[in-house]
Amino acid sequence: MLIIDNLSKSFTHASTNEAIPVLKDINFSAKEGQFICIVGPSGCGKTTLLRTIAGLERQDAGHIYLNHREITAPVTDIGFIFQETTLLPWRTVLRNVEFGLEIAKVPRAQRRKKALDLIELVELKGFEDYYPKQISGGMKRKAALAMSLIVEPKILLMDEPFVALDCQARSQLQEALLNIWEKTKKTIIFVTHNVEEAVFLGDEIVCLSARPAEVHQIVRVDMPRPRDRTSPELNKIRKEILSLMMSQK
Amino acid sequence: MKTSLRFIPVVVLILLWQTLSSLGFIPENRLPPPIQIIAGIKELLFIGMPPGSFLVDHIAESLKRVISGLAIAILTGLALGIFMSYWRTFGEMMHPVVEMLRPIPPLAWVPISILWFGIGNQSASFIIFLGAFFPILLNTISGVLSINQRFVEAAVILGAKRGTLFFKVLLPGAMPSIITGIRIGIGIAWMTLVAAEFTGVKSGHGLGYMIMTARDIQRADLIVAGMAVIGLIGYLIDLIIRKVEQRLLRWV
Numbered sequence: 001m002l003i004i005d006n007l008s009k010s011f012t013h014a015s016t017n018e019a020i021p022v023l024k025d026i027n028f029s030a031k032e033g034q035f036i037c038i039v040g041p042s043g044c045g046k047t048t049l050l051r052t053i054a055g056l057e058r059q060d061a062g063h064i065y066l067n068h069r070e071i072t073a074p075v076t077d078i079g080f081i082f083q084e085t086t087l088l089p090w091r092t093v094l095r096n097v098e099f100g101l102e103i104a105k106v107p108r109a110q111r112r113k114k115a116l117d118l119i120e121l122v123e124l125k126g127f128e129d130y131y132p133k134q135i136s137g138g139m140k141r142k143a144a145l146a147m148s149l150i151v152e153p154k155i156l157l158m159d160e161p162f163v164a165l166d167c168q169a170r171s172q173l174q175e176a177l178l179n180i181w182e183k184t185k186k187t188i189i190f191v192t193h194n195v196e197e198a199v200f201l202g203d204e205i206v207c208l209s210a211r212p213a214e215v216h217q218i219v220r221v222d223m224p225r226p227r228d229r230t231s232p233e234l235n236k237i238r239k240e241i242l243s244l245m246m247s248q249k
Numbered sequence: 250m251k252t253s254l255r256f257i258p259v260v261v262l263i264l265l266w267q268t269l270s271s272l273g274f275i276p277e278n279r280l281p282p283p284i285q286i287i288a289g290i291k292e293l294l295f296i297g298m299p300p301g302s303f304l305v306d307h308i309a310e311s312l313k314r315v316i317s318g319l320a321i322a323i324l325t326g327l328a329l330g331i332f333m334s335y336w337r338t339f340g341e342m343m344h345p346v347v348e349m350l351r352p353i354p355p356l357a358w359v360p361i362s363i364l365w366f367g368i369g370n371q372s373a374s375f376i377i378f379l380g381a382f383f384p385i386l387l388n389t390i391s392g393v394l395s396i397n398q399r400f401v402e403a404a405v406i407l408g409a410k411r412g413t414l415f416f417k418v419l420l421p422g423a424m425p426s427i428i429t430g431i432r433i434g435i436g437i438a439w440m441t442l443v444a445a446e447f448t449g450v451k452s453g454h455g456l457g458y459m460i461m462t463a464r465d466i467q468r469a470d471l472i473v474a475g476m477a478v479i480g481l482i483g484y485l486i487d488l489i490i491r492k493v494e495q496r497l498l499r500w501v
Binding site for chain 2: 056074079084086104148151
């Protein structure tokens with residue numbers, strides 16, 4: 001269980017030294033295996049929230065607990081998928097996926113086997129020896145996913161991972177992600193500004209306000225999967241969230 | 250481009266030079282014609298300058314000095330470069346020191362290095378080290394600073410500690426820039442070497458030493474032959490580094 005408890009954070013303006021509040025008393029939680037989406041207007045602090053949960057930024061106030069342990073610095077239990085893919089360009093797909101276990105000094109044969117299994121899971125079989133520059137944007141996202149999964153995080157934080165992909169690749173990746181999520185039972189916190197994406201993927205949708213971000217409302221999506229993107233029920237929830245976001249401005 | 254094509258200008262130049270010399274436009278005692286230079290290279294190879302000190306030995310000795318100086322420059326340049334770019338405060342503090350030492354030509358270090366190391370190999374290697382060190386250092390720093398910060402964060406998320414970051418993220422990420430630095434460094438090292446050998450070598454071997462001996466007996470053909478050998482080896486070194494670069498940087 002991940003608990004975000006009254007999280008607040010502000011940045012200091014570079015020239016005026018004024019404090020700019022970014023996050024304000026954020027509260028929500030994620031049960032094990034839950035798929036949570038975070039939506040909010042662009043620039044509201046979604047990325048900052050995610051980076052703070054990962055321990056990449058320090059909050060001014062509030063706490064983050066993962067199974068009753070407070071998180072203050074990056075831990076391998078919390079994986080992170082960046083908006084821009086962070087595959088190391090000098091490593092092949094296989095060696096990128098292996099990287100986390102190489103850091104943990106796991107013997108080569110063992111880490112290779114696990115990496116190959118994950119590559120199969122993300123449907124990248126046959127591309128093990130390609131360099132990142134040689135594969136498509138969608139394949140890079142899949143490889144980045146495998147790279148994160150190899151250290152067996154309990155939670156996966158994803159920061160608009162499918163942005164900058166065309167519609168078709170995006171839908172395919174969403175389905176692939178759901179598939180992997182169902183197989184691995186990870187808790188996923190998925191940040192997006194795309195409401196359609198959020199209602200298609202999430203169990204719960206945390207709607208943030210404009211900056212400083214506050215939790216505006218948490219909407220449950222009680223719909224079985226696979227979901228139909230164009231079903232009236234999904235559309236209704238989508239409309240509800242959109243009007244909520246509009247009322248913000 | 251075809252390999253044969255790129256040697257056409259060299260051949261044309263040599264032919265033109267030979268023709269002008271044969272026709273008497275270039276005085277032989279000032280600049281010997283290519284044929285004499287080739288004969289000079291033969292003499293250096295088989296008789297030696299001074300006799301008994303063969304060209305191969307001179308080359309070997311010079312390369313030894315370059316390699317030892319360069320090896321130290323690469324090790325220290327990489328290490329200091331990574332520290333200076335990882336700990337920015339330290340880097341900024343060191344900056345004035347580096348920028349004040351850098352403009353001093355390696356050759357201006359010859360007198361003090363003779364005082365420190367005496368006349369000989371150590372002194373020559375030190376001069377070469379100085380020539381190669383700064384391009385390697387500066388290119389390492391700019392290489393590390395250009396690495397996408399997300400790569401570092403992603404590695405930290407996966408559990409990477411400082412050592413892993415240095416060796417598995419910063420070093421490979423800066424490699425394109427580092428190799429450029431090494432290429433410039435070797436070029437300068439090679440140029441510096443010959444000049445360092447003019448003064449910094451007692452006796453015995455070295456291409457610079459060989460040329461100075463030829464000058465002492467007024468043999469323009471051997472002087473130019475020595476120069477030609479220096480140019481050729483410099484070209485070959487660059488060729489080798491480019492091959493290494495292609496292998497190491499397939500991912501770029």
